[in-house]
Amino acid sequence: MSQLDPPSNESSADSKSNPRYSVGSCPICEQGLCSIRACGLVNDRPTYGLVVCDECEAIWLQPDLNGVHVYADAENPKCPVDQSHLYRGNSRWATPSDIDQLGWSDAVNPDLTYDPDSDES
Numbered sequence: 267m268s269q270l271d272p273p274s275n276e277s278s279a280d281s282k283s284n285p286r287y288s289v290g291s292c293p294i295c296e297q298g299l300c301s302i303r304a305c306g307l308v309n310d311r312p313t314y315g316l317v318v319c320d321e322c323e324a325i326w327l328q329p330d331l332n333g334v335h336v337y338a339d340a341e342n343p344k345c346p347v348d349q350s351h352l353y354r355g356n357s358r359w360a361t362p363s364d365i366d367q368l369g370w371s372d373a374v375n376p377d378l379t380y381d382p383d384s385d386e387s
């Protein structure tokens with residue numbers, strides 16, 4: 267048995283050093299964080315937002331976890347609005363200005379912001 271595993275591809279460009287802003291923990295699976303994605307980017311501005319659970323792929327179309335949610339296919343998650351790939355389409359984890367643009371700033375729970383850079387301290 268070889269111990270030499272090929273290098274993993276887990277550090278995709280999408281997640282590199284981008285903090286994720288979340289509205290709450292997932293009421294469906296009770297494990298994931300429901301983070302905001304900025305979608306339908308035009309001139310670097312989102313036309314709509316999604317809230318996506320990073321565990322169970324539940325998706326909300328509004329930053330209200332008590333509202334209606336849909337499920338994406340875990341193998342091939344697609345945006346419920348424009349059917350583009352949820353993570354590789356015309357979207358990104360929302361930045362503070364994206365969230366401001368969406369008018370969702372009040373929904374963000376600052377205690378749940380996931381910051382990949384915080385490991386460096």
Ligand SMILES: [Zn+2]
Nearest residue numbers: 292295319322
């Ligand atoms: Zn979940």
